[in-house]
Amino acid sequence: MPALVAELDACGLPETVVHGDFHTGNWRSDGGAAVVLDFADAHVGHPVLDGLRARMFMPEAAWHLPADAWIDAWHEHAPGSDPARALELAEPYEHLSYAVRYQEFLDGIEPSERVYHEGDPAAELREALRAARPRTA
Template sequence: MLLADVPGHDCYDATLPQLEAMVDTLVDLQQAWAGRVDEVLALGAPDWRPSTFVPLAQAVVERDAPAELRTVLDPFVDRLPQVFADLDSCGLPNTFVHGDFHPGNVRWTSEGPVVLDWGDVGVGHPLFDLPAFLDRAGPHTADLEARWLERWARACPGSDPRRAATLIAPIAALRQAIIYRRFLDGIEETERVYHRDDVPQWLRRAVALMA
């Protein structure tokens, strides 16, 4: 589907105030939709909540994890229901997940940031979107993470966004592995050679984040 051009410029070299505005835009949207996840699912978005996520994680580990990673990934996947329970106890609501939120998918306009590329949107924990954005935050990583988590702490009194961010980090990497596996299964055989390392790369990232 082709969309109308959004006037403005890309945000690969965004300033800290611009990056802060991007965080605020996404968090505002997620908080507004926190009680409306059924509407998002009704549009055909995937469900990244535990009941559907755990089987998908099991499948991608069984299919794609190198042998040296299985000794770590298999026990972690077995523990995922408890990890999700711990995540839930942190007190943040399920909402929509953009799925690929980073400065390159934001257009800066005369009215501020416009978020693009909603092809990976789904329903799940709001901090699923945190790691990919921080990966591209450069020297501003700590400031932006603090702002992001503080916004959720204010919105959800008694919650523990900091602990949630730690718990979700390896799960978010597993989610990326699942997404890339789906991508590989949907492209031509001749194109797969260019992406053959993507899934194992994210599985290795998940293992690293468990440490």
């Protein structure tokens, strides 16, 4: 993880307010400007967490659309940064972050509701390990 954090830092994106659950179910629009809802998971952190979140809610073939918009926005906001590289690197970090968030959620809900998310922290840890494995050609 220290090497991953160093590589993410080298991408030049500043810590910022992160929505924390930035997916299509939390965006609304009446055809004009979009509005983002549900800031229950907001925190200060690396913006790549929001950049990756939509990926799990859409087909892989369409992933480039929000990724490109996110990359373009960060190029404008932080000239000289490398948001595309941040997206490539951050999958293990994303899963570790959500393992913590799911555990915090479980710690705060009533026992009868735990059944719906009981395995989520462990599943996210497994995904972090999978994503951190070196890719073979």
